[in-house]
Amino acid sequence: MMRLPTHARAKTSLLSRYSETLGELALRRQTELAMLAAKAESDLANRAKSAFLGTMSHELRTPLNAIIGFSDLIQKMKPTNEAATKCADYATYIGDAGRHLLEVISDILDISKIESGTFALSTDLCSIVEIIGDSVPVVAKRIEEKRQILEVRLSPGMPKLRVDPRRIRQILINLLSNASKFTPERGRILLLARANRDGGATIAVVDTGVGMTPEQIAVALTPFGQVQAHLSRTQEGTGLGLPIARGLARQHGGDLYLESEPGAGTSAVLTLPGNGDSKTRKPIPAGGGERRKPRKPSHSSTG
Numbered sequence: 001m002m003r004l005p006t007h008a009r010a011k012t013s014l015l016s017r018y019s020e021t022l023g024e025l026a027l028r029r030q031t032e033l034a035m036l037a038a039k040a041e042s043d044l045a046n047r048a049k050s051a052f053l054g055t056m057s058h059e060l061r062t063p064l065n066a067i068i069g070f071s072d073l074i075q076k077m078k079p080t081n082e083a084a085t086k087c088a089d090y091a092t093y094i095g096d097a098g099r100h101l102l103e104v105i106s107d108i109l110d111i112s113k114i115e116s117g118t119f120a121l122s123t124d125l126c127s128i129v130e131i132i133g134d135s136v137p138v139v140a141k142r143i144e145e146k147r148q149i150l151e152v153r154l155s156p157g158m159p160k161l162r163v164d165p166r167r168i169r170q171i172l173i174n175l176l177s178n179a180s181k182f183t184p185e186r187g188r189i190l191l192l193a194r195a196n197r198d199g200g201a202t203i204a205v206v207d208t209g210v211g212m213t214p215e216q217i218a219v220a221l222t223p224f225g226q227v228q229a230h231l232s233r234t235q236e237g238t239g240l241g242l243p244i245a246r247g248l249a250r251q252h253g254g255d256l257y258l259e260s261e262p263g264a265g266t267s268a269v270l271t272l273p274g275n276g277d278s279k280t281r282k283p284i285p286a287g288g289g290e291r292r293k294p295r296k297p298s299h300s301s302t303g
Helices: 006-076 083-115 128-145 163-180 214-220 243-252
Strands: 124-127 148-156 160-163 188-195 202-206 253-259 266-272
Touching: 006 083, 006 160, 124 128, 124 163, 128 148, 128 160, 128 163, 128 202, 148 253, 160 163, 163 202, 163 243, 163 266, 202 253, 214 253, 243 253, 243 266
Parallel strands: 148 188
Antiparallel strands: 124 160, 188 202, 202 266, 253 266
């Protein structure tokens, strides 16, 4: 075997040691950066969860205080005609508070199941037009109270789809409620729907509200995220509505995305796929990557 000269072996050994040292330094630096990134992500998640728990504490305590307070008043009342009238009012307040509390708890359970992958749909072949028709009246009173204008435009040929009708209504009610909540008085809300070429449907809720930046959109679609905290504190709700709506859309094999600009309103677009083979149509994992955005229904569609 041919042996290298002593000085050549020394240079090779030195180069080898230098390469090893450089590799160790690079690996150590990569490890440090990864640890810093993980810590930053963990800190951000902890801050978001802390903000969420602060909001949740208010959302849970307010209806509970109402239930307890009005129950105490009823217990202390003397049986008179006036008391009977007040009892009826107090019972209404207790019922409203109880329903609000149920909604809060349902939101928490829904997002928990969606995030853990244990959420189950109860699907049937349903008319999308009928689902829309059932959803609009639920938020009509709120829209009327703010003197907002709601317009519904449905393109002809809207399909029947295999969906969970209760959950699709939940998505639409959430989108319409959000649009009304963050749109000023006398603002406009437009619900558009059209059939897709794949046999599915696209539904958009467009408002003239406060709007959001791209960064705020990302936060709004993240569980435990809080957008416009000063506004969120003055509005009822858990702040989980949009993440739940997107999770439910993805459970159906569809998606939900937002387009918005500050001061220019927001468009929330729900896509639902055609029926196809339900065995091969898998839900998108919660927190999955963004899908390619389809085009919104045209404002010129007619109903």
